[in-house]
Amino acid sequence: MEQKLGVLGGMGPQATQVFYQFVLDRTDAARDQDHLPTLILSDTQIPDRTQAILSGNTEALYRRLRDDAKLLERYGCTAIAIPCNTSHCFVDRLQGEVGVPILHMIRETARVLAGQGKRRAGILATDGTLRMGLYQRECAAAGLEAVSPDPDTQRLVMSIIYDEIKQGETGSREKFAHIDRAVRAAGCDCAVLACTELSVFATHHPLPPFYLDAMAVLAQRAVAACGYPLRTI
16 A cells, blocks of 8 residues: 555644655655655644643644544545644544554654653743643653743743744744753753744754754654655754
């Protein structure tokens, strides 16, 4: 059976575009036909994930994610990637209603950190992701400690995500420098770009190996899960 990757995207659309480039970059291909067939659904009308989680009104969001995942399944996708960390609050529930594997970005990222011998990871994510303990749970299962930023630093993280990247800006290096200092001062031996808008930020402002990009982990896992050869980058 031909493998086909389904991308449940639009959260945000720019992050979806960057994710597909990550997939292309990580595929060892010499011609068009060597690349992984991919169906991208950029559903920009999915309700804001953090707003839904913080308000407790998540059912409309879940139903939209479920319907999109089922659509990708109907169109022959053999694996689904969701390049949005906060949406992973619903992935295990979605998996119960979809017959093809949904790749778990957060779980895979925790495994990569554990494989690197990391012990204390700073989590740069939305308020919704932190509130739901998504990284805390998966990191604990992998033998790691997930550290949330202090409130002032978290406000800067949210500002880069919502006030800058989601509005088409490249993001403030000055704000990120403050975030970097705070994470390192907290004794972290690594940090995770745990929001796909921060993955977009890193395409404009390359970051040192101290930072692991969860969306890059998802892209690599997607290529491998569909049986395509990986390119080392």
